[in-house]
Amino acid sequence: MGYRIIPASLAIGLTTNEAYTYFCLLAKSDYNTYISHVKLETLSQLTGISKTEYISKHIEKLIKKGLLRKDTQQNIGNKGVFNTCTYYLYKPQIDWIRIDLDLLEENIPNKLKAFLILLKCICLNNTNYTGYNKSEICKKLNISRPTLDSYLNQCIDKELIKEEQNGYTLTNTHLFKIDIVKGKDDDEVYTKVYIPMADFFASQNITIPPYNKKIVGKIIDHYSALPFLAAALKKRKIPEGTVCTWKYLAKVLKVNIVEKPRPIPPKVTLIM
Incomplete structure (x- = not known):
């Protein structure tokens, strides 16, 4: 399937690099089980982070946040003993957002992609609208005001975000899904x-x-x-x-x- 779900509350507090590593891990997981056998080198290519030790640090943060669990297996091959990892990503039943994997292919910096993911996490339920001002967004996402201004200006210039009277709206409903609460068929x-x-x-x-x-x-x-x-x-x-x-x-x-x-x-x- 072309999307993955993210537990909104748990993802808040990640840095942009950590958030993007997490999304790439999700993209390389099975749609039904959310289990991944992805290699650090593959994550390095996807994230654009050349040093795999940084990827490993991000994964440790994700484990502490309860977003995934890692099992390490020791294997013996032609070149000796080597380790492989299996990642069990948390698949939420409530309090989640849905993001299309096409976001990986967008021609924008990875930090902006991660910022949009985090901004979606603080949108009102089942919308792409966040009614927070800049000071509130900085506090909730733990980023500085100059960094936020830079991200917002870039996203507005690229028409990824629209400034509202009392907040901001993510404009791309294909990438950032809106799941309207539905009634029953007989309602x-x-x-x-x-x-x-x-x-x-x-x-x-x-x-x-x-x-x-x-x-x-x-x-x-x-x-x-x-x-x-x-x-x-x-x-x-x-x-x-x-x-x-x-x-x-x-x-x-x-x-x-x-x-x-x-x-x-x-x-x-x-x-x-």
Whole structure:
């Protein structure tokens, strides 16, 4: 398969070199088992890091982070005794991002590729949008402000990132997958309301938030039917390229999505 999944929270804290070594290890792993027998020399070629001892240090960091486990086997061949390694990479069930292996072939510096991977790790769930300012990104990714400015400027110049009013968006949804939360096939709110809403938003170059049955239901109840909602959205004139949250949409559309607290029943004292 042409993609691998990365545990977002665990990957945060890696340097760009460590993150790219990790992605190359993933690329050289089996799609189903996430087991790799890749050689250090192959990783050196993929990463562009000539000294394999640096690759070994990156692997030790990945082991400490819980991103992989390494087994070393001793073998005897025509030229004597030599070691081979098997890497068991952690395959997350939750809290993951999905990145296409075509990223390896992109004609951009490897450090930028790694920076984009790390930036994707701090995007909102199921989006390519991070609502953090520069100071917050520096803190979360543990990089200096000059380094961040350099990465952002290069990525914006290459149209890999778009600057938003309150953050940044990764533009390439082929490389950096967006996995929209789906409803069940028999969920009419999902099939008859959310999907047409998403199609309309896409036609306006606006990113809709992941599916939330309660909120979508409240919005459509407020507007009675989808054509009225579409008319309201056109009237409000949400800027093209906006990455919406439900809170933002509710404010624009003047819909109350706040859950009312349930009243606490009075205590009943039984008199015997």
